[in-house]
Amino acid sequence: MxxxxxxxxxxxxxxxxxxxxxxxxxxPSRPSVQQVERxxxxxxxxxxxxxxxxxxxxxxxxxxxxxxxxxxxxxxYLDPPYNSNRTYTSRIRLRGKRQPTLGEMAAYDxxxxxxxxxxxxxxxxxxxxxxxxxxxxLWLHCDHRMQAQLLLLLAEIxxxxxxxxxxxxxxxxxxxxxxxxRYFPHSAQAIHIFRRTPQGRxxxxxxxREIVLTEEAAAAQYxxxxxxxxxxSDPGTxxxxxxxxxxxxxxxYAPYGGNVIVDEDAQRVYASNGGNIxxxxxxxxxxxxxxxxIRPVDNLWDDIPGLGTVPGxxxxxxxxxxxxxxxxxxxxxxxxxxxVLDPFVGSGxxxxxxxxxxxxxxxxxxxWRAVRTAxxxxxxxxxxxxxxxxxRGSCSDQEQGGGRxxxxxxxxxxxxxxxxxxxxxxxxxxxxxxxxxxAEIRLDQDGDxxxxxxxxxxxxxxDHLAAKANFNLPPDWRLxxxxxxxxxxxxxxxxxxALVDAPAGKxxxxxxxxxxxxxxxxGKQDRDRAPHRTVAILIVDVAGEEHLLVDPTR
Numbered sequence: 001m002x003x004x005x006x007x008x009x010x011x012x013x014x015x016x017x018x019x020x021x022x023x024x025x026x027x028p029s030r031p032s033v034q035q036v037e038r039x040x041x042x043x044x045x046x047x048x049x050x051x052x053x054x055x056x057x058x059x060x061x062x063x064x065x066x067x068x069x070x071x072x073x074x075x076x077y078l079d080p081p082y083n084s085n086r087t088y089t090s091r092i093r094l095r096g097k098r099q100p101t102l103g104e105m106a107a108y109d110x111x112x113x114x115x116x117x118x119x120x121x122x123x124x125x126x127x128x129x130x131x132x133x134x135x136x137x138l139w140l141h142c143d144h145r146m147q148a149q150l151l152l153l154l155a156e157i158x159x160x161x162x163x164x165x166x167x168x169x170x171x172x173x174x175x176x177x178x179x180x181x182r183y184f185p186h187s188a189q190a191i192h193i194f195r196r197t198p199q200g201r202x203x204x205x206x207x208x209r210e211i212v213l214t215e216e217a218a219a220a221q222y223x224x225x226x227x228x229x230x231x232x233s234d235p236g237t238x239x240x241x242x243x244x245x246x247x248x249x250x251x252x253y254a255p256y257g258g259n260v261i262v263d264e265d266a267q268r269v270y271a272s273n274g275g276n277i278x279x280x281x282x283x284x285x286x287x288x289x290x291x292x293x294i295r296p297v298d299n300l301w302d303d304i305p306g307l308g309t310v311p312g313x314x315x316x317x318x319x320x321x322x323x324x325x326x327x328x329x330x331x332x333x334x335x336x337x338x339x340v341l342d343p344f345v346g347s348g349x350x351x352x353x354x355x356x357x358x359x360x361x362x363x364x365x366x367x368w369r370a371v372r373t374a375x376x377x378x379x380x381x382x383x384x385x386x387x388x389x390x391x392r393g394s395c396s397d398q399e400q401g402g403g404r405x406x407x408x409x410x411x412x413x414x415x416x417x418x419x420x421x422x423x424x425x426x427x428x429x430x431x432x433x434x435x436x437x438x439a440e441i442r443l444d445q446d447g448d449x450x451x452x453x454x455x456x457x458x459x460x461x462x463d464h465l466a467a468k469a470n471f472n473l474p475p476d477w478r479l480x481x482x483x484x485x486x487x488x489x490x491x492x493x494x495x496x497x498a499l500v501d502a503p504a505g506k507x508x509x510x511x512x513x514x515x516x517x518x519x520x521x522x523g524k525q526d527r528d529r530a531p532h533r534t535v536a537i538l539i540v541d542v543a544g545e546e547h548l549l550v551d552p553t554r
Contacts, residue, residue: 014160017152019115024157026126028062031055036425037375037415037495050413052351053364054371057343059418060364061127064341073131073362074203074338077329077350079141079321080124081110083117088318092465092543094479097507102465105543107318108367117146118153124343125157131341132196135203137164137333140192141321147190154194161198167191169325170302191329207332209303211293218283218291225250225280229291232278243269246279253278297328304328312505315373317347326353334359348374355381369544371415376483376502376540378413425495425548436549443535443551445518450488452537454512457481459541478509483540489519490536490550497538 036054053060064070089104112120128138138158142150147166155163172187195202213221222229232253235243244262246252247269252260258273271277283291304324307314313323326349334340336358342350345365351374354361365371440456457477466473473480483502487495499516503509518533534552541547 014156015152016156017118017149019118021115022119022122024122024126026123028065028127029059030066031059031063031418033063034417035414035494036417037497039375039379039413039497039500050355050360051362052345052371052374052413052415053362053418054366054368054415055364055418056366057364058123058127061124061131061343063416063418064362065127065130069339069362070130071133072339073128073341074133074136075330075334075340075359076128076132076136076138076343077141077326077340078124078128078138078343079319079346080121080344081108081112081117082143082319083112083146084110084143085112086110090316090318092462093316093506094462094474094542095481095503095507095509096474096476096479099474099479100469100471102462102469102471102543107369118149121150122153122157125154128341128343129157129196133339134196135200136196137200137202138194138196139329139333140194141189142192143189144186147192151192154192158194158196159198162194162196162200164193164195164202165299167193167299167301169304170300171306172308193333203333203335203338205332205335207297207328209295209297211295211303212286213283213291213293215289215291222283223253227280228282228285230280230282232280234276235279238279240267240269243277251280253280301325301328313349314506315347315377316506317370317373320347321349323349323353326350327357330354330357330359345370345374348377352377352381372483372540372544372546375415376500377504379500379502380504425493431547431549436547438547439539439549441537441549448518449515450518450535452486452514452516452535454484454537454539457539457547459543459545459547461543461545462541465543476509478512480541481510481539482542482544483538484510484512484514485538485540486514486516487536487538488516488533490534492534495536495538495548 053063087109088107090107091101092103092105093099093101125138132138138154140150140154151163151166168188168190170187171189218229222231224230227250230253235246238246243252247260247262252269254260254271254273254277255275256271256273258271258275260269260277261272262269269277283293286292305322307320307322310322310324314320330340330350330353337360339360339362340350340354341362341364343364345351345363347370348363351361351363355378363374365374438458438460439454442453442455444451444453454477457480458473459480462480463473483500485495485497485501486499487497489496498519499514501510501514534550537549539547539549
């Protein structure tokens with residue numbers, strides 16, 4: 001019997017979130033676009049995967065909708081600003097071990113006027129909804145500040161019946177000031193999961209988690225038989241035939257030191273000393289003294305560490321997420337060959353993991369520094385250079401402190417710049433090698449190979465910061481450099497690196513000595529003359545400044 005004041009719910013009645021000047025209609029923009037980088041030089045423009053868009057992501061998402069991506073994205077993961085009312089910065093630190101910090105640089109602002117934050121995300125969520133496949137899912141990562149409001153916003157845009165779950169990820173452990181926090185420290189973040197429509201049937205590859213125990217830990221928690229450590233579970237409604245088969249496998253347990261009795265005549269399986277029989281589930285042995293327990297995963301993820309405990313992944317980019325977190329999300333909600341989109345690329349974790357797992361990917365970010373960081377991470381997945389490049393370029397004979405740092409590129413992706421403005425590689429950004437006061441670079445051609453040796457480099461910004469800190473820069477110029485990219489045939493508009501040297505970690509150094517094959521382009525040569533080429537060398541320093549040096553005389 002309905003309550004006295006209850007009434008049927010109208011389809012027009014729903015819970016909504018309000019803010020000043022709210023609107024839930026959006027008109028996509030029509031931005032200009034220019035290709036600024038392409039990996040490798042022969043990569044096809046027609047490919048749909050491997051696309052990194054630099055510019056406001058509203059423009060980027062609008063461009064994707066207008067260029068054939070509507071309804072094609074299987075998984076969207078977005079880690080937007082958190083409305084934290086702060087400016088995020090990164091330290092400017094020389095590479096190598098035990099090097100000092102010279103200052104800080106701003107990464108992005110997370111400061112908003114009332115309502116502006118929600119409208120900012122609403123505009124983009126509406127475009128993302130149109131990009132999603134009918135069976136696609138969107139995973140929105142947020143923290144305690146806005147998770148309640150964003151859940152309501154998502155329910156309004158996608159429908160409350162499209163809410164699949166909210167995962168809570170324990171991203172930090174209590175330490176420092178958190179130990180003394182009042183009313184409990186914030187150690188978890190939320191990930192709201194929505195499908196495209198309530199009728200959608202999203203990919204679901206149920207994740208499992210591994211718990212590794214030492215032999216001592218396993219002995220303290222589990223029983224043991226001739227097959228190893230085990231736990232038991234009630235057989236429930238198992239049939240006699242199934243119980244008999246489990247007994248034949250040695251997988252039934254009788255309590256109180258009894259035996260398992262299989263009575264064929266009575267079609268009954270029981271324990272000789274009373275009590276209930278149990279089904280044994282054994283731990284998997286790994287190595288000599290370790291055992292693995294496989295457990296299903298629920299919506300509380302406390303088994304994936306945050307970046308603070310995985311320093312090897314640190315790209316010196318604030319709010320960076322760990323690869324294991326994105327691996328679980330991508331493996332759960334997509335399959336190899338599916339298209340994955342991250343509209344707030346940041347340090348590039350999503351794209352890196354997507355490529356490792358065989359997913360196609362799209363990425364957007366308004367920060368060129370984020371785009372460059374992501375591209376550097378992607379370059380490390382390249383296969384080693386071939387044996388002809390073993391002395392130079394492959395860096396295999398260099399002492400780099402771990403971390404592969406340069407290779408010949410054998411797969412492709414593009415970087416496009418959206419919106420108005422001059423090209424990243426316009427004339428004011430170019431500087432000829434022989435006129436550069438900051439670098440000494442030697443180029444030598446040996447047949448079809450180009451050998452490049454960077455003998456000296458000085459970043460004016462780092463020199464200024466070091467002088468301000470009363471610190472003398474070390475003589476090894478490589479401590480100032482984050483990455484080196486080399487295009488042996490630069491056209492003045494699009495950088496097509498044939499070689500990228502972007503070492504992982506904080507200590508590994510670029511090689512500085514490289515060799516790459518010169519492209520064969522019959523259109524630029526005749527029988528009697530060697531082709532005219534412009535070699536471009538892009539040096540990215542640890543402050544994020546880019547120095548594009550060209551040699552147009554070759």
